[in-house]
Amino acid sequence: MQNGRIYEPSKKGPISGTEEDLAVQTRAMREAEETCQKREESDDEAKESDENKSMTEEDNGNKAEDDWRTPIHDYLDKGILPADVKESRKIESKATMYSLRDGVLYKSSFLGTLLRFLSRTEGRRILHDIHSGEVGNHGGRRSLAVKAKMEGYYWLSMDEDAKNVAKQCERCQRFVKKIRAPATELNSIISPWPFTK
Secondary structure (H helix, E strand, O other), X not given: OOOOOOOOOOOOOOOOHHHHHHHHHHHHHHHHHHHHHHHHHHHHHHHHHHHHHHHHHHHHHHHHHHHHHHHHHHHHHHOOOOOOHHHHHHHHHHHOOEEEEOOEEXXXXXXXXXXXXXXXXXXXXXXXXXXXXXXXXXXXXXXXHHHHHHXXXXXXXXXXXXXXXXXXXXXXXXXXXXXXXXXOOOOOOOOOOOOOO
8 A cells, every 4th residue: 555645456466657646536536526516415405495494485475465365266256255344345346357267366457358367476486587587688677577467467566576586687787788977077167268378
């Protein structure tokens, strides 16, 4: 056994210098791969725990968000109204803007087309796909919301979510047109006699 070098017996007997160098390199590559795999596994575990936390937070938000849609859905599906007279009138008036098809809630738009009503998390996912998906053009917030409506989707916080998606996009912030205006106002110097020496 040699001292200070990693020895991998490939043949019986003494090995040449090139074989020894090759053995050292392969061993070093194996160790590097193992450390990379350990790092990736720990990163994956951290991502999974973060995703689980965010999913539970989103689920809690969805439950709270879906609460206002549930009475409308129940009214359109089964004709059930709450016991409170004011609430029942409010739901009846809101229900005129919505329709229910195959258990999915739709909103009638101004032009008469039906827009599928989504939860906030589904809407954010669709905005992200439109903004930076395979065919995304990294448009601004207004065009992003209009494109989502043209695709047939709607949710209450659509404009706010489109603004946040456009604002949080790293590429959009990195490659945005830079404002070349000076930091302070320019002061002009007036000459009493122009073009004189």
